[in-house]
Amino acid sequence: MIFTQLYGPMYRNLVFPLYDSVLRRRKTYSYYRQILSVPYLSPGEIDRMRRDRLRALLEYCGRKVPYYRRLFSERGIDPSRVDDVRMLRESGMSITKEEIRSHSDEFISEDFNIGDLVCNFSGGTTGVPLPLYKTMDYWCMRMAIKLRSEDWIGKRPGTPSAIIWGHKANLGKVARARRQLYWNFQNYRFLSAMDIGEESLLTYVGEIKRYGARYIESYVNPVYLMAKTIEKYGVDPPWLDGIVTGAERLHDFQKEKMEDVFRCPVFDRYGCSEFTNISCECGKHRGQHINADNLWVEVVDKNDRPVIGEEGEVVITDLMNYAMPFIRYRLDDTAVMTDRKCGCGRNFPMLERIVGKETRTFTAPDGFELHGKYFQWILYNVPGIFRFQFVEKSADHILMRIIEDGKTPREETERRVREAFSELAAHGVRITVEFTDSIPLTGAGKMSFFISERDGRA
Template identity: 30%
Template sequence: MISSWMARRAYPFYETRLRGRRTFEHLAEYEANQWISADELHALQLAKLQALLGHCEAQVPFYRRHWAAAGVSARDLREVGDLRHFPTIDKQIIRAHRDEMVAASWRGRTLSKSTGGSTGQPFSFEYTRESYERRMAVMMRGYAWAGWRQGDRRLDVWGTEIAPVSALRQAKMRLHDAVLGRRVVSCFDMTQDNLERYRREIDRYRPKVVVGYTSALVELARWIERHEGAHWAPQAVITAAEMLSSEQRALLERSFRAPVFHTYGCREFMLIGAECDRHDGYHLSADHLVVELTDDAGRTLDDGTGQVTVTDLHNFGMPFVRYLNGDLASRSSAQARCTCGRCLPLLGAVEGRRLDVLTSPDGRIIPGEFFPHLMKDFSSIEAFQVRQTREDRLRILLVGQREHGDADLARLRERVAHQTGPAMAIEVEWVDMIPLTPSGKRRVTIREIDAASA
């Protein structure tokens, strides 16, 4: 086990000297940015936006055509608020125009990532090395608001590789986690025996913070409550990837005996916002992203609830300008600047990221995040929904390329069966469209039975 003292030195050396990354340089920049004035933050956003939009018009064929059709151009942006005049994009647009959304000057030099999509619409996208470094720096800054600093012990209850990985890759992952000062346990393997093992792991490792998918940490907290006994209390619990109710927050704080800091993000940008110790909303990463709330016509809303619309200020490889990520959110009720003193604006409640926890007949717990994590590996699937109609039956609805999907379907059935166990019947059905809920929301996992989670 690498000590915190060693990890504080080992990881910066690994990132900076061995990998040649500027993560810690960006972290210093972002740490300073959070304390600047509102006027300075506005000027920073404007300069970055103007550079990004000029690059898009010069280098990205899609935006050149898309904006011309809307009657706008990069030179029309004179204030940050002028962004509201530019058209929005979404996952369907990206899937249809992906190749022409990559900047000409960055072709062949970007990194690629796939997302299963928390709204059930998988797709892949490109990003630059610098944007990855900056995303890591923003995440580290957000976790620091919960009291964690690079090198502090951290235990993650997180999604791990679903497909088999080589022994060499496993060794590399363990070494990377050790250098980072992190230990990872899989939230995709939450049997009753493993819940006990995870609790013991927390006692042995004594992490300063526990990080995880909301639903996975809630299941672990329920297990801890049912099996009373002394256990290690971290300094903080950081929840992510799904909504957090007040009841869930209370359960987590009671079980772990630590305050909960909720974060908000998505795979396309990583951390969008995070709570500070005032818990009055999510401080937006406004020196890294421009986050708007918009109505159905793409008009920016100054108050109320709207669609989360994100512009990434640093991904020049495949720019995301006014991207609808599928979530709904509202402004924070906190007025003006947060009492913590940070200039970063506050986002209120985030809606639309509800992923039901499913269970198998033999007592396994399957967090809803398992399915978005799984589906990113299947190129023929464009949208999906998983319904648990009985304790021993799953119904999986798919939209996509049926003519190319037979091999994918066999692989999908195999991986789901491995996760849920042999007693679970799995029905897979191609459909023309995934149904929305009566409130108009898109749900990925739905538990239709009343039985409580095991």
């Protein structure tokens, strides 16, 4: 614990700049220093910045990115004349994950080879994860933006913290040790969000205290369940400065419970694999500041018209990703935009709240509790799947529906699925697989990757 407290300032002032700038020759640290003051520019300057960036990106896409080149020509869009997403909206232009999935190569700029780019994967709530590409330089910028958002809540690089997050399933000992080392280097204690039963959560509380963590970063459900477990067993909570939640909808009752039990503020953050950090609360808790120097975020109604103060669909243009540009990308999330000023001095536009996605948890017959994201993470290495859905048939039976991608023999896919879920058998859960041509949508016309038919629940 003493070590983690001493290591914090050392990491921030010495280890991080040296490692990033000198050893790895990256720009995360220098970008972080450069962008700290941008939110304090005037609203006019911020607006000018994003208009200039939008026009530059569109002109580039018109020349170098096959999908947009074709789209602009079909819709008669002259990129050199567009400096506002409104003009794209009026020409009916937007893209979806499905379009990227079907034309993936056409979304990559002709200036880059895929092999030279950094790849991560979209969350894949309804289908197999989609590969997302960016240059190493832009990846550094996204990391710098994440660090800047943390600065808004008073958390500086190297502050001892705990992270409760998902990971690939069935990792070996060496892989687990490497992962912990990666996080320890940044002064984080990594805790798995895959197993969030009471016993594990109580162990986590002890580990967080021993580590001297000042912040917990987590999906909403694990840290909320941790608060409930602390309360139930009358355990002393760790002494924290804040809890940062993300990746799931944060309900008021959950926030209240966590603030009550942990006796510290909860800061909600909105992000996704495509754009990393989209917006984050600051210390004033008046909504979330959008990282508007990099992302142009719109909230629109069913007719694609912008709405303020009411719920709408989130559409995002990434102003800086030139390798795989996202222009008016429909995120399949809902949020509420506000024109309120925060009062903290930062002039980035704000989201009032994120309605976002819900992620449910699954309880096995032996009480083993699993975070819903477990089911997504576990499929990362399974070939042959185009789309999937889990159906909770009963407490001990989960049916997995699969639409195949036609690239892998069916037997191979089924074998790999069974292998991936093998550890569930130890908890009394049986997985069956059903290959199908279609998966029905929910009443709202959306795709749900986890539904329950147990006890009549839907």
